[in-house]
Amino acid sequence: MGKLIDGKKFADNLCNKIAEEVIKLKDKNITPGLAVVRVEGDPASAVYVNMKAKKTKEVGMHSVIKILDKNTSQDDLLKVVEELNNDKSINGILVQLPLPKQINADSVINTINPDKDVDGFHAINTGRLWTNIDSLVPCTPLGCKMLLLDELKDLTGKKAIIVGRSNIVGKPMASLLISENCTVTIAHSKTENLKDEVKKSDIVIAAVGVPEMIKGKWIKPGATVIDVGINRIERGGKQKLVGDVEFEEAKKVAGAITPVPGGVGPMTIACLLHNTLVATCKKNNKEIPKFF
Numbered sequence: 212m213g214k215l216i217d218g219k220k221f222a223d224n225l226c227n228k229i230a231e232e233v234i235k236l237k238d239k240n241i242t243p244g245l246a247v248v249r250v251e252g253d254p255a256s257a258v259y260v261n262m263k264a265k266k267t268k269e270v271g272m273h274s275v276i277k278i279l280d281k282n283t284s285q286d287d288l289l290k291v292v293e294e295l296n297n298d299k300s301i302n303g304i305l306v307q308l309p310l311p312k313q314i315n316a317d318s319v320i321n322t323i324n325p326d327k328d329v330d331g332f333h334a335i336n337t338g339r340l341w342t343n344i345d346s347l348v349p350c351t352p353l354g355c356k357m358l359l360l361d362e363l364k365d366l367t368g369k370k371a372i373i374v375g376r377s378n379i380v381g382k383p384m385a386s387l388l389i390s391e392n393c394t395v396t397i398a399h400s401k402t403e404n405l406k407d408e409v410k411k412s413d414i415v416i417a418a419v420g421v422p423e424m425i426k427g428k429w430i431k432p433g434a435t436v437i438d439v440g441i442n443r444i445e446r447g448g449k450q451k452l453v454g455d456v457e458f459e460e461a462k463k464v465a466g467a468i469t470p471v472p473g474g475v476g477p478m479t480i481a482c483l484l485h486n487t488l489v490a491t492c493k494k495n496n497k498e499i500p501k502f503f
């Protein structure tokens with residue numbers, strides 16, 4: 212039976228360490244500030260944004276939430292982003308996705324000052340990541356990397372497969388794993404023989420958005436499985452959260468596996484706070500603490 216990777220415990224520890232660093236910064240009259248912008252219309256986003264604000268305050272940071280009407284125009288949203296770019300009390304800006312259809316998400320993301328882009332989605336940060344220049348790294352892949360390093364210590368030479376090629380998870384994950392000396396395969400909806408590709412892999416990152424699509428019998432015995440997926444399904448008349456991996460079967464074969472919930476999810480918020488701390492330290496010429 213594979214070991215359960217406790218992302219919640221890891222994330223709680225990371226948040227405690229971040230809170231200690233925030234105290235040290237506050238002693239120097241520096242308070243990290245994170246602003247989250249949400250355009251109304253997506254109920255799940257409201258839950259995520261409130262959770263982010265709660266955690267931000269828990270680690271002692273300054274938290275700002277801007278909620279805009281669902282009919283907000285692109286120009287109005289860009290104005291809010293510009294204001295936050297110019298706000299000295301704000302070190303990190305996140306615009307919650309998805310955005311309504313009248314808004315072009317790429318132009319909003321690329322309007323955020325790259326040094327405040329704590330989601331790490333700005334084209335400049337993407338370019339920095341792929342060219343090994345110090346950058347703000349997208350939170351979910353960063354959290355996955357932390358869990359993998361904690362579990363395996365050294366990823367050198369491992370064969371890794373990432374199922375999913377999105378800009379926010381799959382692609383940055385690939386860059387991070389290449390930097391850790393993995394041999395990386397990126398799979399997507401057009402990949403042929405996905406099962407065989409997964410079977411060859413020592414590390415499986417599932418970021419698909421299809422409930423339990425990756426079957427337990429596809430997993431190589433002893434592999435490390437990181438399930439990014441968050442899918443709400445109904446089972447036995449009850450609402451349930453499941454990942455992209457068939458967890459009950461996969462855990463019988465895997466060396467270690469993240470559960471859903473309690474795996475990657477809590478790491479994403481912890482990494483957002485980590486990135487806000489990093490952005491604050493950089494802005495104030497303070498040493499960036501190393502947590503992993």
Ligand code: NDP
Pocket residue numbers: 351374375376377378379380381398399400401402405418419420421424439440441442475476479
């Ligand atoms: P996207 O929808 O942007 O991307 C999904 C990817 O999966 C695409 O590349 C798509 O391929 C691929 N895909 C879809 N169907 C298949 C298939 N049958 N076989 C192989 N590949 C397939 O999703 P995200 O990257 O934004 O998110 C992925 C999952 O992770 C979702 O469940 C999401 O909720 C979750 N998530 C969780 C986070 C957390 O904090 N834990 C944070 C972010 C996301 P193609 O490109 O060809 O269409």
